[in-house]
Amino acid sequence: MMLEFDLKKAVAEIKKRKANLIAIQIPDGMKTRLPAMLEEIEKKASTEAFAFVDPCFGACGIKDVASKELGMDMLVHFGHTQFVSKECLPTVYIPIEYKADKKAMALLATKLGDKLKEKNIKKIALCSTIQFKEHRTIVGKELEKKRFKVFEGAGKNVEKGQVLGCNYSGIKAVEGKADAVAFIGDGLFHPIGLSFAAKKPVFIAEPVQKEIREIGQEKDLFLRKRIAMIEKTKQAKSIAIWVCTKKGQQRMKLAMQLKKKFETKGKRTYIFTSNLLIPEYIAGINVEAIVSTACPRIAFDDSSLFRQPIINPAEASVVLGEKKIEDYFFDELCELC
Ligand code: SF4
Incomplete structure (x- = not known):
């Protein structure tokens, strides 16, 4: 699956702030693209840019203080949404998202809908990490077409429908309205966290494997x-x-x-x-x-x-x-x- 990030938005934000010295943070998996990104930002925003290369697992590790100490005007954090409430220098967040295949996601929604019907579930709390936001949007619309009631919770420091490993506040906001939770994404960490946070059945809809399963033994x-x-x-x-x-x-x-x-x-x-x-x-x-x-x-x-x-x-x-x-x-x- 292809990861997408909006470099144009980063350039526009840099120009808007008339920043000359830019620091960049990027997740490890994207580092191979760093030289090209730095070149493009320097060329298109007429600026000097450098990158932090120590591991970046989330926006909890924001490098605003270090950027300021290094004399930067601005920080561009790629990969995640805002986590801390206040940064000490101008900071822009450019989340990285997987591009969704509409047909494949419609099929995934059908499979999920069938599973939910089998369990007599009509109201579902839907969530994903930010990387699968587009997938979640498509699946949510398809489920609504199939007459399911879909809820996406707004939480503390997260977008509507978004979950983080350390923040399930969005799902807690809507779990009372739903019969079950559906997580669009991969891995077990978030679904297990959801099963403790929501105390409702949790289903995983895996966009890569295109499989549906319920969390139980895990x-x-x-x-x-x-x-x-x-x-x-x-x-x-x-x-x-x-x-x-x-x-x-x-x-x-x-x-x-x-x-x-x-x-x-x-x-x-x-x-x-x-x-x-x-x-x-x-x-x-x-x-x-x-x-x-x-x-x-x-x-x-x-x-x-x-x-x-x-x-x-x-x-x-x-x-x-x-x-x-x-x-x-x-x-x-x-x-x-
Ligand atoms: S789960 Fe929370 S604390 Fe851990 S890396 Fe992600 S945002 Fe940071």
């Missing part, structure tokens, strides 16, 4: 793995609470609250901070468990990289006895900050 397996991490952390005598320095992930206040709580439970607790959370950074430090206050994906996706159990603040509340595992909820940065 959620149980996920929960079993997280319970194992929580139980191991309960046994740990020493804990590292890790705070990320990325602007949209900084949760030092929360880390300090957690430190006090763990200390009252008799655990030696330390706060560490870095821009990336990687095992090498604490390889020589003797701690028995980690609480990551950073992006929730780290504790879920990267846990096998760490020799210690790694949990997030929502799971820490179970370790501390404040919540029960039955009340398991996804760590959402927009709610806990």
Whole structure:
């Protein structure tokens, strides 16, 4: 599938602001296009441009402060929508989206509609990541033609119908009106998050494989793995609470609250901070468990990289006895900050 981004919009925004020195941020998967992009921006906007090449996973890692320190006039962030509420220099967001094949998406909507009918579902909360926005729009219209009631929720710091791994506020806004949730996209991380956020059946409509499936066993397996991490952390005598320095992930206040709580439970607790959370950074430090206050994906996706159990603040509340595992909820940065 072809990724699309609007370079013309970037050039127009640069010209509008009469900016001369431009910083660019772009996701890793797009880096091969960087030389051509820089050349085009410099030529068409009559400006000087440079690019940050350290990993960029989301707009939570916005480099406005670094751009300002480097003397830039403006930052163009490709790939994601705005995440932090205020930047310290003019910033434009150019989301990167997959181009949708209308016929294929109409077919996907038919398959999804058939599945929903089979389950006697008439009202559906529809969502996707920003990359599949066009796909979601087509599928939503097709479902409405088939007389389904379709809801797209407006959330905090996300577009209508958009989900992020750390923000399910849009779906929570409409889940009460719907019988089920349909996620247009790939991967399991978001659908599992949705199944905890919405407490309704969750269907995945995969635009690449063009398959429909309902989340079930995957959620149980996920929960079993997280319970194992929580139980191991309960046994740990020493804990590292890790705070990320990325602007949209900084949760030092929360880390300090957690430190006090763990200390009252008799655990030696330390706060560490870095821009990336990687095992090498604490390889020589003797701690028995980690609480990551950073992006929730780290504790879920990267846990096998760490020799210690790694949990997030929502799971820490179970370790501390404040919540029960039955009340398991996804760590959402927009709610806990
Ligand atoms: S914190 Fe993680 S899930 Fe949230 S926007 Fe950043 S990279 Fe994405």
